[in-house]
Amino acid sequence: MTTEPAPIIVWLRNDLRLADNPALSDAVASGAPVVPVFIREEDAADPWLPGAASRWWLHGSLERLGEALARLGSPLVLRSGEPAAVLGALVQETGAGTVLWNRRHAPAAMARDRRVEEELTARGVTVRSHNAGLLFEPQSVRTKTGGPFKVFTPFWKALRAMPDPAHPARAPERLVGPAQPVRSESLEDWGFLPTKPDWAGGLRETWTPGEAAARERLADLLDGPVAHYPTLRDRPDTDGTSSLSPHLAFGEIGPRQIWHAALYAADARPELAPGIEAFLRELGWREFNHHLLHAFPGLPDTPLDQRFARFPWQEDEAGLKAWQRGRTGYPIVDAGMRQLWQTGWMHNRVRMIVGSFLIKDLLLPWQAGEAWFWDTLVDADLANNAGNWQWVAGCGADAAPFFRVFNPVLQGEKFDPEGDYVRRFVPELADLPARWIHKPWQAPEGVLRDAGLRLDVDYPRPIVDHGTARDRALAAYEGMRKTAN
Numbered sequence: 210m211t212t213e214p215a216p217i218i219v220w221l222r223n224d225l226r227l228a229d230n231p232a233l234s235d236a237v238a239s240g241a242p243v244v245p246v247f248i249r250e251e252d253a254a255d256p257w258l259p260g261a262a263s264r265w266w267l268h269g270s271l272e273r274l275g276e277a278l279a280r281l282g283s284p285l286v287l288r289s290g291e292p293a294a295v296l297g298a299l300v301q302e303t304g305a306g307t308v309l310w311n312r313r314h315a316p317a318a319m320a321r322d323r324r325v326e327e328e329l330t331a332r333g334v335t336v337r338s339h340n341a342g343l344l345f346e347p348q349s350v351r352t353k354t355g356g357p358f359k360v361f362t363p364f365w366k367a368l369r370a371m372p373d374p375a376h377p378a379r380a381p382e383r384l385v386g387p388a389q390p391v392r393s394e395s396l397e398d399w400g401f402l403p404t405k406p407d408w409a410g411g412l413r414e415t416w417t418p419g420e421a422a423a424r425e426r427l428a429d430l431l432d433g434p435v436a437h438y439p440t441l442r443d444r445p446d447t448d449g450t451s452s453l454s455p456h457l458a459f460g461e462i463g464p465r466q467i468w469h470a471a472l473y474a475a476d477a478r479p480e481l482a483p484g485i486e487a488f489l490r491e492l493g494w495r496e497f498n499h500h501l502l503h504a505f506p507g508l509p510d511t512p513l514d515q516r517f518a519r520f521p522w523q524e525d526e527a528g529l530k531a532w533q534r535g536r537t538g539y540p541i542v543d544a545g546m547r548q549l550w551q552t553g554w555m556h557n558r559v560r561m562i563v564g565s566f567l568i569k570d571l572l573l574p575w576q577a578g579e580a581w582f583w584d585t586l587v588d589a590d591l592a593n594n595a596g597n598w599q600w601v602a603g604c605g606a607d608a609a610p611f612f613r614v615f616n617p618v619l620q621g622e623k624f625d626p627e628g629d630y631v632r633r634f635v636p637e638l639a640d641l642p643a644r645w646i647h648k649p650w651q652a653p654e655g656v657l658r659d660a661g662l663r664l665d666v667d668y669p670r671p672i673v674d675h676g677t678a679r680d681r682a683l684a685a686y687e688g689m690r691k692t693a694n
Contacts, residue, residue: 214241215306216387218299220292221247221285222318224311224341224460225270226420227277229377231339232309237381244303244387245278246286247271248295249399255317257509257591260584262553263458265409268401269418270459275396277420283386287394292321293328300334303387308334311341311460314499315591316506344374344464344496347503357504359513359606364500365493377466411551416455416587423456427467430488431474431481438484442491445545445556446629451488454588455554457495464492498596501606509595510576512604520604520689523572531672532567533581535635538671540647541621542566544634551634553587558624564601565615570678572685575602603686611686614679621647637667 217236224230225247236243250258259267275285288295296308308329313319326336340346350358350368358364403409416422430438430451441449456462471489475482502508512518531537535546545559555563560582567578579598583589599605603613625631628646632639638646640660645652649662650670657664664670 213388214239216242216244216303217307217309218244218246218296218303218305220296220308220310221245221274222310222313222460223458224463225274226423226461226463227274227281227380228420229341229463229466230311230380231341231378232311232337233381234378235309235337235339236307237384239307240385241307242385242387243283244286244299244305244391245283245384246288246296246299248292249287249289249394250292250321251290252317252321257315257317257583260586260589261403262412262585262587263589264401265403265412265553266416266418266455266459266587268396268399269416270461271396273419273421278384281381281384283384284390284393286391287396287399289394289399293325296325296329297332299391300329300332303389303391306333306335307337309337309339312338313342314347314503316502341463342460343499344368344468344492345371347500350496350500357500358497359501361494361497361607364497365490368493368496373472374465374468376469377463408550412553412587415552415554418455418459418461420461423453423462426451426453426456427462427470431470431485433481435471435474435484435488436481439487442487443558444624445559446625446627450557451491452554454590454593458588458590464496467492495590495593497606498590498592501596502592508599508605509579509591512575512602513599513606514604514608516689517602517604519692520574521572521685522574525571525573528571528672529567529573529577531669532563532571532573536669536672537566538650538669539566539617539621539675540628540631540635540638540649541625542617544625544631547634549582549585553585555586556630558620559630560597561601562615562617562620564598565613566617568602569611569614569682570617570673570675572678572682575599575604612683614682616675616679618647618675635668637662 217239219232219236227233252258271285278285299305313322329336350364352358437449441447453462453467457464468489471485475485505513532546535543537543541559542563545555545563549555564578567573568575575598579594582594596605600608603609603611621631626643628643631646638649641649641652641662642656645656649668650664662668
């Protein structure tokens, strides 16, 4: 008489895919019934639970993953609560003897995972975890002295010199479900989708969450557009980026899948190789930020350059609100902030421009921008968000120096020369000639009249003078340096 193997629980988090999901593959290989579960975590002490835009995306991602798992034979179980308690209850309900998951690297998430492992192990449950979200474990890329890298270029060279990451596993063709149905909460009852007001119309028009959409975006990029990636990725007026960041943030596609698909495309079409190398370098920057977060857990809150803890930041609620709403009077800044609000995403070059404006023109702390991006980005990722904001502020690893202050007019003229990006997201400026679209306050009255634009009525004048603000920021920086010395 054979005994049915005990079910295995697969705890899904930011790995919402079937292919290249090591925890799921481990469970399937055992031949045991698989109970996939997603837990809506409740932890008031964690300030980095998903923001509003991320919750919208998460709803769509869970919906599609649930459909896929049901087709394979084991529906997705949804539960709410503290993970150790939820998983302990599921072990009792299902008779599971093993719980598997893919590792996370944010400090609070790692602490929760350790607690879960300790409590389940104490109950006699087998626990195994895997790497699914990074090319390599954060601690595996090290300097010659064994420490973490703090400069990207040597980090990238060291990573590139390593053997390629493991090849991604295929999606399972079927799952063995549990003998008895497992109670699941309703995704609709979680309230991830906005209702009154429904602010997600632009998100729905722009994005399709899910594993299939992620694969399609990657295939489209590698089909040819990646050849122009090095030059077009800085142009917000054209579709020159991969737009894979939200799919990566939710694990609908994994970095190993992207890495090997890109290398295969470069081998098949050598003319794409320079563009693909530039694209992989951006994947390396994501890896670098996770490397930093693992080495410096205070990254989301505390400047790596500790001198900046004494920086004389301003309190300017009106300036912060104008920045958030895209009403600063600088068109490239306002276009970026409105793109963010409308689509839940912002072009990478414009992220640097709006970040520089908040920090250096308004002299507001980088943490204020980090918090706003966390709530409004569909690709919100703690390591990337913190690392990139510290980079712009000049206080992080391999940071742009603080005295590098982006001129929003010149940046607009360089990267959006015809004003197409601004016209799309700041439609009140649509009829301005390209010569004036990045500095409407300097346009002659006749030009403004012909464009149907009334300054201070239809569109604000700049809330700060950039030259004056730049001088103020540099003086504050110099004062900080002298105090530190």
